[in-house]
Amino acid sequence: MLVATIMDGKALAARVRSEVAEDVRELGGLGLATVLVGDDPASQIYIRNKHRAADEVGIAATDKRLPDGTTEEELIEAVEELNEDDSVDGILVQTPIPGGIDEARVMRAIDPTKDVDGLHPFNAGQLYLGEPTYVGATPLGVIALLDEYGIQLEGARAVVVGRSVIVGKPMAHLLLQANATVTICHSRTLELGARTREADVLVVAVGHASLVTPEMVKPGAAVVDVGMNRTEEGLRGDVDPAVADVAGYITPVPGGVGPMTIATLLRNAVRAARYRRGVLAFPRT
Numbered sequence: 001m002l003v004a005t006i007m008d009g010k011a012l013a014a015r016v017r018s019e020v021a022e023d024v025r026e027l028g029g030l031g032l033a034t035v036l037v038g039d040d041p042a043s044q045i046y047i048r049n050k051h052r053a054a055d056e057v058g059i060a061a062t063d064k065r066l067p068d069g070t071t072e073e074e075l076i077e078a079v080e081e082l083n084e085d086d087s088v089d090g091i092l093v094q095t096p097i098p099g100g101i102d103e104a105r106v107m108r109a110i111d112p113t114k115d116v117d118g119l120h121p122f123n124a125g126q127l128y129l130g131e132p133t134y135v136g137a138t139p140l141g142v143i144a145l146l147d148e149y150g151i152q153l154e155g156a157r158a159v160v161v162g163r164s165v166i167v168g169k170p171m172a173h174l175l176l177q178a179n180a181t182v183t184i185c186h187s188r189t190l191e192l193g194a195r196t197r198e199a200d201v202l203v204v205a206v207g208h209a210s211l212v213t214p215e216m217v218k219p220g221a222a223v224v225d226v227g228m229n230r231t232e233e234g235l236r237g238d239v240d241p242a243v244a245d246v247a248g249y250i251t252p253v254p255g256g257v258g259p260m261t262i263a264t265l266l267r268n269a270v271r272a273a274r275y276r277r278g279v280l281a282f283p284r285t
């Protein structure tokens with residue numbers, strides 16, 4: 001018996017994309033560059049989806065591809081070229097980067113004013129300080145979706161499962177900033193179910209199909225499933241679909257966080273153009 005309200009990321013993302021298209025028209029166009037190293041099939045799909053979405057809203061997207069075996073120096077050189085390129089407002093380096101390349105060093109090479117994923121330490125530090133500039137598209141998209149459905153964050157017990165740099169950590173910071181009481185769980189967390197059952201708002205970003213089962217969820221909780229797991233039965237989230245019988249709100253997979261991530265990336269590209277054109281002040285000095 002399904003009780004949860006489905007948080008429709010696809011519908012909200014469509015609205016965000018049309019707002020972005022309007023913003024892009026007002027700005028007279030903008031440029032977004034993605035960098036992809038190697039031929040990981042999942043990364044190729046993400047890049048393709050991002051480009052398709054960018055094209056649709058009138059963003060000029062540059063698709064920089066580097067072969068497997070690209071060295072760290074070569075990748076950093078490619079990033080530096082994009083830093084210098086005046087037609088590029090925003091830069092995104094797709095992760096994971098293969099070949100033992102130091103991802104943190106690559107992120108440090110991105111001009112912070114163009115860092116649409118918020119992974120340069122300056123932008124990650126701004127988030128830590130509670131003064132966000134760029135924040136990654138996935139956690140920002142999750143907040144927009146929770147907001148759309150009127151989920152109260154202030155005073156709520158929020159539990160984030162996963163502490164990655166791209167999702168879990170920035171997610172926890174945004175929830176903290178929204179005045180939730182935040183717990184971060186990870187692979188060494190003891191009694192995960194006891195922790196997740198405390199959550200009024202539960203965000204799961206692990207990469208393990210159906211990790212979260214109905215017994216692990218507080219009745220009525222808002223559950224956000226960031227996971228995207230390719231299984232024999234198709235794309236599955238980190239949350240067992242039966243959780244919809246217990247939760248108050250839930251995001252579907254697909255059609256929840258995924259479309260919000262792409263739409264929010266486009267929104268971050270608009271932010272990039274505003275920073276670079278002085279419409280918004282980038283807090284650097």
Ligand SMILES: NC(=O)c1ccc[n+]([C@@H]2O[C@H](COP(=O)([O-])OP(=O)(O)OC[C@H]3O[C@@H](n4cnc5c(N)ncnc54)[C@H](OP(=O)(O)O)[C@@H]3O)[C@@H](O)[C@H]2O)c1
Pocket residue numbers: 138161162163164165166167168185186187188189192205206207208226227228229257258259261262
């Ligand atoms: N929908 C979207 O737009 C979108 C965007 C990004 C990612 N994703 C998906 O979200 C998932 C997570 O991505 P990610 O990049 O954050 O992954 P990641 O870098 O692999 O991080 C996974 C996190 O989960 C934790 N973890 C692993 N096993 C666990 C367990 N049994 N119990 C509790 N925590 C556990 C890990 O803990 P440790 O830190 O202790 O290792 C780690 O912090 C993936 O399925 C990915 O495809 C979706």
